Amino acid sequence: xxxxxxxxxxxxxxxxxxxxxxxxxxxxxxxxxxxxxxxxxxxxxxxxxxxxxxxxxxxxxxxxxxxxxxxxxxxxxxxxxxxxxxxxxxxxxxxxxxxxxxxxxxxxxxxxxxxxxxxxxxxxxxxxxxxxxxxxxxxxxxxxxxxxxxxxxxxxxxxxxxxxxxxxxxxxxxxxxxxxxxxxxxxxxxxxxxxxxxxxxxxxxxxxxxxxxxxxxxxxxxxxxxxxxxxxxxxxxxxxxxxxxxxxxxxxxxxxxxxxxxxxxxxxxx
Numbered sequence: 001x002x003x004x005x006x007x008x009x010x011x012x013x014x015x016x017x018x019x020x021x022x023x024x025x026x027x028x029x030x031x032x033x034x035x036x037x038x039x040x041x042x043x044x045x046x047x048x049x050x051x052x053x054x055x056x057x058x059x060x061x062x063x064x065x066x067x068x069x070x071x072x073x074x075x076x077x078x079x080x081x082x083x084x085x086x087x088x089x090x091x092x093x094x095x096x097x098x099x100x101x102x103x104x105x106x107x108x109x110x111x112x113x114x115x116x117x118x119x120x121x122x123x124x125x126x127x128x129x130x131x132x133x134x135x136x137x138x139x140x141x142x143x144x145x146x147x148x149x150x151x152x153x154x155x156x157x158x159x160x161x162x163x164x165x166x167x168x169x170x171x172x173x174x175x176x177x178x179x180x181x182x183x184x185x186x187x188x189x190x191x192x193x194x195x196x197x198x199x200x201x202x203x204x205x206x207x208x209x210x211x212x213x214x215x216x217x218x219x220x221x222x223x224x225x226x227x228x229x230x231x232x233x234x235x236x237x238x239x240x241x242x243x244x245x246x247x248x249x250x251x252x253x254x255x256x257x258x259x260x261x262x263x264x265x266x267x268x269x270x
Contacts, residue, residue: 006088006107007131007159009048010190010230016266017192017230018042018259019090019133021052023244024068028077034235034252035085041256045263050108051081052090052232057244071098075105082106090133096124103128113137113165113197116148126155133161135194138168138202142180146187162187163232164223165194172201172210176219181226193223194232196248211247213239217258224265231262 001009010017020038025031035051042049055074057067068074074091082089082105090108093099094115103109109125113135116122125132132152136145142164149160162184166174176198184191198219201210220231235255239246250258 001088001107003107003129003131003159010131010161012048013229014270016045016047016224016263017050017190018047019050019052019192019230019232020235020255022236023054023234023242023246023249024057025053025055025074025077026069026243028080030237031077031081032084033237035081035087037252038235038255039085039087041259045259047259047263048230050088050090051085052110052234053078053081054092054244056094071101075101079105093121093125096121099124099128103130107131108133108161111135116140116145119151122148122151123155126152126157129157129159131159131161132157133163133192135163135165136180136184138166138174140167142177142183145184149187149189160189161192161230162189163192163194164198164228165232166198166200168202172203174198174200174202176222178222178226181223181228185227185229190229191227192230192232193220193228195220195223196232196234196245196250200245200248205247209245209247211245211249213248213250216248216250217261220258220262221265224262225269227269 078089088107092110108131110133116137164180169175195216199212199215234249235252236242237252239249
């Protein structure tokens, strides 16, 4: 699938988008297992599926935390998933020097929430002409994302996704304000709601973040009712064994039934 074909699919107003996968790449076999399972569910429900996983978690709470396999091994695994499972692939980029390599391996470049004000990184991503997923910083209002999107637009790239992932609410907590969905939709781009990072409790685990995964499906339903075009959901066969963000995840075994509930709400709204 070309970038133009994928973008056309993502712009369909009556087709739900799902960006899903593990937080961080562990092994090739695990990524393929997760991608195949999610693809089966999405194909049966008419959902546009994009596999996501990170090759480097550069913004971990502790310097001793597992960051992933690194760029070379990580991108090789993402290429394999893309080819063997035949799905579009997304990963996050934390610095400009990685972009040349990453843009040749994936379909969508993601700018992490913590880096959504980094103009040089955003403009470098825009210049690749790839689809760019801009995650709203926990410290920004939804209205401010119009300026972030404008940095991509200024380079002639209008293939933009905006993702809401919660707003800082005191220490070690986030709140999901559903007003952000219609506000960001006014900018003319698909809006995705990150259901699993929105239930994160940043830094609450001492040397790691904690989370309240039981609320992720509830927030996902609320976001769809508010008009979100898609969802970002991290998943794993054994979330408790995930090296990153396991406490936020929806278990892979529950994804099919969860998606069936979510698609009913999406279809009712659209």
